[in-house]
Amino acid sequence: MSDVTLDMRLGTKWRKPHFVKNPALRWGLIIGALVYLVLAVSSIEVNWARVSEGLIRGWNFIIAFASPDFTSRGTDIQEGLIESVIMTITSTIVGIAISIPIGLGAARNIAPLPIYMICRGIVALSRALNEIIVAILMVAIFGFGPLAGFITLSFATIGFLAKLMAEDIEDMDRVQAEAIRSTGSSWLQWIDYGVLPQVLPRLVGLSMYRLDINFRESAVLGLVGAGGIGATLNTAFDRYEFDTAAAILLIIIVTVMCLEYLSGIIRRKVQ
């Protein structure tokens, strides 16, 4: 095989080979990374006077969590919450429905190249645009309110679900799908029997995960006018009503935890 004999190796030390073979390059990368880190940290400017002033405001906000005010803006909170929930559920369902065909098209092992390029393009576009930016655009088009938020979240869901579903399809067991094709099935039957059963559990898990992301996002989107509990939260901040803001944040936290718990149960059921 090679000209290394056993005698040459016996008694010598053995070490795992380095990931970067060239020692100059290896040390260069390590030192370069450290130098960059030091320079980067030292370039951050901190205005300590501003911080000491801000700390008091921050403290007031945290104190407010001890006495959250659910009642004085009760109806606003309730309306915002209901709006958020509707926005979350509808956008997740619409997002899933659109993601499935796009996810199939974005998997290289089942889609022809032109369709693959188009679907990957849609996914890339959806992921490149941050929710806030899309929401600002949608608010500009559709005006303030939950419609803008619904469209934004549906669009964001497509990028998230279609990409992860496509990757799952690309990792699927090829032979199971091949076996279905060998029975003389049509393309749709092949997807239904050979592909979807393999990716469905993960798809359900991801959908549940996306549901709680969408709820959290709906709180942020309100800040730019796209409706939901975020709009109520924004108003509370604007009025320095930290106790109402704290109440809203607590509601968001509890809801997200409930969704998390629920999605855990559902994921375990479908595995």
Added chain:
Amino acid sequence: MLQIEKLTKRYPTGDLALNAVDLEIPKGQVIALIGPSGAGKSTLIRCLNRLVEPTSGKVTLKGQDITALGARGLRAARRKMGMIFQEYALVERLTVMENVLSGRLGYVGFWRSLFRKYPQSDVDEAFRLLDRVGLLAMADKRADELSGGQRQRVGIARALIQNPDLLLVDEPTASLDPKTSRQIMRLICELCEERELAAIINIHDVALAKMFVQRVIGLKLGELQFDGKPDELTADVLTTIYGEEDWEATIEKVDDEDLDEAVV
């Protein structure tokens, strides 16, 4: 019944997997396809139902030129070729019954298959086949709950419910223990006899192949090296197919009775 003429497959990488293979298989004949890994055995049977597209050559099943078919015709032709796989290739998250019924996909429409509303005759046949392979009680279990031997039986039922003329069998026993391997091989050969099915069985275990088949084909580097009766497989022949090795233990007559009697 099956004619293969000058079948050639060259992969895009440039590897010549099959080089002008000629083969003819009459109705009801079970043949074993042997040869070292990479000899083109898997490629050969996948070229027959065009899971792998052959580069050139012709495959004719019951007078129909498979290589000339369009997409629709190919789907219809695939129904007549049941396939059995090495790692069983059951869809693991579907039930045993769904896996068996998936063999009927070429016969039923999309909506029926989507809602699992198969014709009663198909459902009855699926139960009959599951009973024949000894798994009737498992019908509603999920495929991934079964053992290797049981999964392969489901794979056999799925291939047979297609009502095929030909079985393409790819390493049916490679993932099974020796006893289960024999049972599976015996089951496949018995079913072929009952239904007068021709079969091509890719198999690594030469001794096992000799026990069950009527004819052996040897493939090496994509070319036919041997075509004859199991008894004609001598040490010399095995050396030309696989290379130099001590073949005495392999060609020795094995007493089939010493391992097991009954097929469950």
